[in-house]
Amino acid sequence: MDQRNYQKMLFDRIEMAFSEWQDRESIAESELYRFLHTLKRMSGTIGMDSLAKFCSSQLAMLSVDNMNRIPVHTLNNFKSRIHRIIENVDVLKDSDSLDMSINHLDDETTVLIIDDNLEFVSYIKELLEKMGAQVIIALNGKRGTEKFYSLRPNFVLIDLYLPDMTGFEVLDRIAETARARHVIVAIIGVEASRVNKITAYERGAMDFLTKPLDTEVFISYLFNRNEMRKIIGKSVVTDGLTGVGNRRYFDEKVNYFAELSTRSSDGFSLIMLDIDHFKKINDLYGHPAGDDVLRKLGEVMMEEKRETDHAFRYGGEEFAFLLPGATVEESVVFIDRVRTRFNAVVFQQGDYQFSVTFSVGIASYKDGVEKLISSADQALYEAKRSGRDRTVVYNIETPLMRRKLHLIIVDDDMLIRTMLFETLSEWSLPDIDITVHAFPDGPSFLESNWFCPEEYYIVLLDGIMPKMDGLEVLERLKREKDEKNVLVSMMTARTGDYDIKAALWLGADDYIMKPFQLKDILFRVQQLMTRIL
Incomplete structure (x- = not known):
């Protein structure tokens, strides 16, 4: 997905907001402030600088704490101005610097993004994956802290304001271990005040990045920090937390x-x-x-x-x-x-x-x-x-149990089930037994005797199914089997962002947009496999 797709996502969000407001007499000033705040964060990141500047000028006249009501009919001129700005935006493709940086990173570069802005994290995720990195997403601080400790990323990007806590509070929970592991940690936020920067550095962050991110600057930043990380890794032979060799x-x-x-x-x-x-x-x-x-x-x-x-x-x-x-x-x-x-x-x-x-x-x-x-x-x-x-x-004369990896497909579309089953069944790994299973719906999967605590599972879960929605299946999985050896990738064809956001909030480890290429599925499965094996 290039920047044009993310720009369209943003256009759709703008239209949805104004459409919802038309059914109301008034909205709170704080609601308009949050709308413009989100618009500014994303528009600058995906190459719409003129819209970002417009949002900044309007935010200067509003307050997030003000509950005064604004009549909806007075927003017509405001809406027209946004539309005029959008019409004059040059629709951009990914920058030349991105094209030159494809696969510049490697799969040992693992980035954890803790941010609840789905458009932002989706864009950064795809950007980094094109460069070869592995990307983990968490939409709140609690989940982000858990993923930091369980998946051991070497980069962490933390939004300043999260639904359940501040980025500073996340820092307090991970800073000591991050230093011991030589993890690059950055706070990202719109409010890049002197006080916020000082607080971030004092509480353990290495950097403070200002939203909206300039894509080209961000890429250069990543390369710079990644080279520094590799140099430190080569010079350090001791694990900082335990004192033994790394x-x-x-x-x-x-x-x-x-x-x-x-x-x-x-x-x-x-x-x-x-x-x-x-x-x-x-x-x-x-x-x-x-x-x-x-x-x-x-x-x-x-x-x-x-x-x-x-x-x-x-x-x-x-x-x-x-x-x-x-x-x-x-x-x-x-x-x-x-x-x-x-x-x-x-x-x-x-x-x-x-x-x-x-x-x-x-x-x-x-x-x-x-x-x-x-x-x-x-x-x-x-x-x-x-x-x-x-x-x-180990005794060569007494064969031992090999690790067992189960690839589970849960999708009501028989054609997709068959294609995925055949593609994944052809995949093999040394010293690991791979078994592929396919289920037409959530209940048939959940009610089967599928789980063994000592084996490993990657579940490809369709978002829309009869009998039980994919999100319900995911919620059951995470409630009953939220184990390190079970990873779930949600497959969704819905154009809205609700399902992806809900899936990530419930603990999905990855998501895949339909339609997809079979080679892309295999690549995603291989990436997930490295997290558990």
Whole structure:
């Protein structure tokens, strides 16, 4: 979708507002202020500077707190002026700078946008995805905070005013962890006052971006900050939160030990461990409690390892050890010592106390780094599947359970169901079993025995269906199965923004506009897969 489509969305919103007002005698001044405020934010971002300037001049004469009534019939001239401005707007395509920047970013660049302006987030989402980045959307502060901690983005853009809290309050909840992870955090807002900028910087933001965004400036800003992020990442080998090595350092060390083993025949073992039920810890006791658990595990790992061993945070709540010269038997003895000490820790959060366990998979280096990691990962999956709080050693003679990914299509259109089923059924991944399921409506899906806690799910959910609307299905899913291993992408053909906004508000992880290309669906599924596998 280029800027012309977003301009049309904005035209439609303007017409809808005036159409609604025609049925009323008057509107509050505060309502007109909010209308112009939204219009200004979006118009400048999508290349309609003259309309943005007009809105600014009108806002200067209004107040968001004033409840005085304005007769609707007096707005006719106001409406005509907006129409004249729109008629004189040069309809723009995406700028040349955007064309030059296609795929300039990569899929390791993950941007979380916390903003309830759907036109704005839709435009920025498509802009960044064209450049190769992954984009996560949250329409309120609570959901944005949850996605920050669970999906680990490296960019966060936070609107100054959200439906449930201010951008500053979101900052207070994520700033410490963002600094530890070297995450680029920016507040974005129309009210770019000196006080707001100072407050943003004092509370942990790296930048304050003024709405409406200038697209070309925004692109240059992203490239600048992304290069800085990569340089910092290359120079830092320690995970800021836990004190163990980070994922980049793990990749470096495991390849080093593999080369050393090839030259000298010295073996080494890989231990992969995953904290059990970590999401429940965050849900029950809060993200600060989850961070305490991660920090404590890092502390125990560093104190228990030998000088020649290496400890890492592999990602999220998953950690790893590289033990040079160790057999799997010695690795089991070592990790049992770590487990005994960590399981004995009693965490305190307010009036509550709780203990935590972890599951382990172990493999020895034999046939390359990729096979080593895959083997340890399969053993870890078996440990989790068979009850958690245990260790499983990979044995080639005893095939272990491979991770299972279920792709679920819920759509009443038989042609779309069939096309998606056939396309997705042809997709395969090493060491992961993929199964595709198709349902004609919400009840048949929800009433099926579809869920297993140890398996992974991506649900492609149609927005309009008989018997039960897609939004009702989504609400049930998020209420009953709001788990890290279940992601939902809403498919919608409705032209209005209500369904997309409602879906994101209810917790949808992505949305897809109909009609779509099958290759685009596969690309979206692949992106979602990287979040859970």
